[in-house]
Amino acid sequence: MEQFILQTLFSRERIAERVRLLAGEISKDFQGGSLLLVGVLKGAFVFVADLIRHLSIPVEVDFIRLASYGDTMESQELRITKDLELPVRGRDVLVVEDIVDTGKTLRYLQDTLKRKGARTVSTCVLVDKRQRRQVEVAIDYVGFVVQEGFIVGYGLDYAESYRHLPDLCVVDRKGASEEFPRRSSGPREKGVGDDRPM
Ligand code: IMP
Numbered sequence: 711m712e713q714f715i716l717q718t719l720f721s722r723e724r725i726a727e728r729v730r731l732l733a734g735e736i737s738k739d740f741q742g743g744s745l746l747l748v749g750v751l752k753g754a755f756v757f758v759a760d761l762i763r764h765l766s767i768p769v770e771v772d773f774i775r776l777a778s779y780g781d782t783m784e785s786q787e788l789r790i791t792k793d794l795e796l797p798v799r800g801r802d803v804l805v806v807e808d809i810v811d812t813g814k815t816l817r818y819l820q821d822t823l824k825r826k827g828a829r830t831v832s833t834c835v836l837v838d839k840r841q842r843r844q845v846e847v848a849i850d851y852v853g854f855v856v857q858e859g860f861i862v863g864y865g866l867d868y869a870e871s872y873r874h875l876p877d878l879c880v881v882d883r884k885g886a887s888e889e890f891p892r893r894s895s896g897p898r899e900k901g902v903g904d905d906r907p908m
């Protein structure tokens with residue numbers, strides 16, 4: 711059986727503090743209006759649950775789910791497997807996503823929501839993972855920035871495991887591969903775990 715080592719990258723306390731600040735910023739930016747918050751399943755469900763409880767503006771919540779098909783990164787095609795149930799037309803929409811990697815999912819979602827007639831489309835992501843970005847996407851609210859590594863916990867999974875962990879952790883897979891670089895107990899690689907400069 712494969713063995714994994716998890717290292718805490720962002721503790722539950724840091725996450726709680728960051729989520730509270732993000733909700734404050736969002737509430738301020740949309741003061742006097744209301745939001746249609748679109749959570750991206752499954753990874754964002756914990757983030758959405760915490761974020762909405764700190765918002766001080768009226769908000770409606772809906773969820774969308776996407777799946778990618780195709781074997782290689784290049785041939786990958788995205789499809790909606792669970793669509794929104796609330797109307798989007800004319801609404802200020804806030805997409806809430808767990809993590810941005812290549813950027814393809816977020817770009818697809820932003821384009822889809824604009825096509826559906828959203829008045830504005832803003833984006834809030836818990837983790838902005840920079841190194842493998844292929845598509846430039848606008849992100850309005852960012853929890854944490856990392857350069858690389860596979861992140862789990864607080865809703866994020868590896869093969870459906872670890873979503874229940876209260877902290878954000880980085881997965882360390884024994885028998886290192888490119889996708890899961892082995893981390894020693896030495897200092898963290900540059901960039902990993904940096905907060906977004908504010
Ligand atoms: P993108 O389209 O490449 O930006 O992929 C984004 C999606 O891939 C996210 O919504 C996650 O579901 C998944 N993903 C990418 N990196 C990670 C990670 O480090 N941990 C967990 N899921 C990830």
Ligand code: MG
Pocket residue numbers: 750751752753754808809
């Ligand atoms: Mg996701």
